[in-house]
Amino acid sequence: xxxxxxxxxxxxxxxxxxxxxxxxxxxxxxxxxxxxxxxxxxxxxxxxxxxxxxxxxxxxxxxxxxxxxxxxxxxxxxxxxxxxxxxxxxxxxxxxxxxxxxxxxxxxxxxxxx
Amino acid sequence: xxxxxxxxxxxxxxxxxxxxxxxxxxxxxxxxxxxxxxxxxxxxxxxxxxxxxxxxxxxxxxxxxxxxxxxxxxxxxxxxxxxxxxxxxxxxxxxxxxxxxxxxxxxxxxxxxx
Numbered sequence: 001x002x003x004x005x006x007x008x009x010x011x012x013x014x015x016x017x018x019x020x021x022x023x024x025x026x027x028x029x030x031x032x033x034x035x036x037x038x039x040x041x042x043x044x045x046x047x048x049x050x051x052x053x054x055x056x057x058x059x060x061x062x063x064x065x066x067x068x069x070x071x072x073x074x075x076x077x078x079x080x081x082x083x084x085x086x087x088x089x090x091x092x093x094x095x096x097x098x099x100x101x102x103x104x105x106x107x108x109x110x111x112x113x114x
Numbered sequence: 115x116x117x118x119x120x121x122x123x124x125x126x127x128x129x130x131x132x133x134x135x136x137x138x139x140x141x142x143x144x145x146x147x148x149x150x151x152x153x154x155x156x157x158x159x160x161x162x163x164x165x166x167x168x169x170x171x172x173x174x175x176x177x178x179x180x181x182x183x184x185x186x187x188x189x190x191x192x193x194x195x196x197x198x199x200x201x202x203x204x205x206x207x208x209x210x211x212x213x214x215x216x217x218x219x220x221x222x223x224x225x226x227x228x
Contacts, residue, residue, distance in 0.1 A: 041221070042118075042205050042218030042219050042221050043218045045217070048214050048215065055214070056215065093159070099145065099146070099147040099166065099209060099210075099211045099212075102161040102164055103149075103161070103216055105151075105159035106158075107157055108157050108158070
């Protein structure tokens with residue numbers, strides 16, 4: 001169990017640019033989540049994958065956001081035409097099935113849009 | 115709608131003393147899971163403890179225990195014998211059975227004083 005890995009750790013981009021983040025979950029976990037966290041707030045749900053299927057997207061996720069999980073392994077989160085309001089910590093987490101299964105989080109990718 | 119409320123934005127505790135962090139939740143479902151996470155300044159979310167809604171015993175994990183009062187819809191985290199390394203943000207979260215979304219509160223910042 002090597003844990004959830006996210007990269008990059010930090011990303012600074014100019015408004016209007018596209019960015020892509022990667023998440024490698026714990027290998028035996030079939031569930032993968034993306035959350036967004038702003039300063040002083042708890043994580044907010046963005047999207048969820050069960051294996052390769054994206055089963056839910058939050059209404060927080062505008063059309064500029066897209067996530068994929070090809071082959072049910074790693075996942076990518078892309079933000080197109082970034083805006084300053086997109087500045088946040090983007091957290092990836094994975095879990096097993098079951099109500100009692102906790103989320104295991106990566107260290108996150110901190111995005112700063114200038 | 116499901117909701118987690120953490121009313122204490124910040125707490126102080128003297129080293130070696132116990133501290134209780136409050137969490138109340140709102141759901142009409144009978145089956146759900148409650149989780150507590152710790153987020154140090156490094157940013158990683160660390161799973162601490164889990165309580166199922168049908169569990170009759172309060173959950174314990176080392177120095178962490180969960181004071182679960184189902185009728186009051188509260189799931190307070192108790193940290194015994196506080197250590198300086200316990201200084202962090204603490205988040206309460208809920209997941210309804212049959213769903214996959216974990217809902218987080220806004221967190222409580224704990225500072226342990228030497």
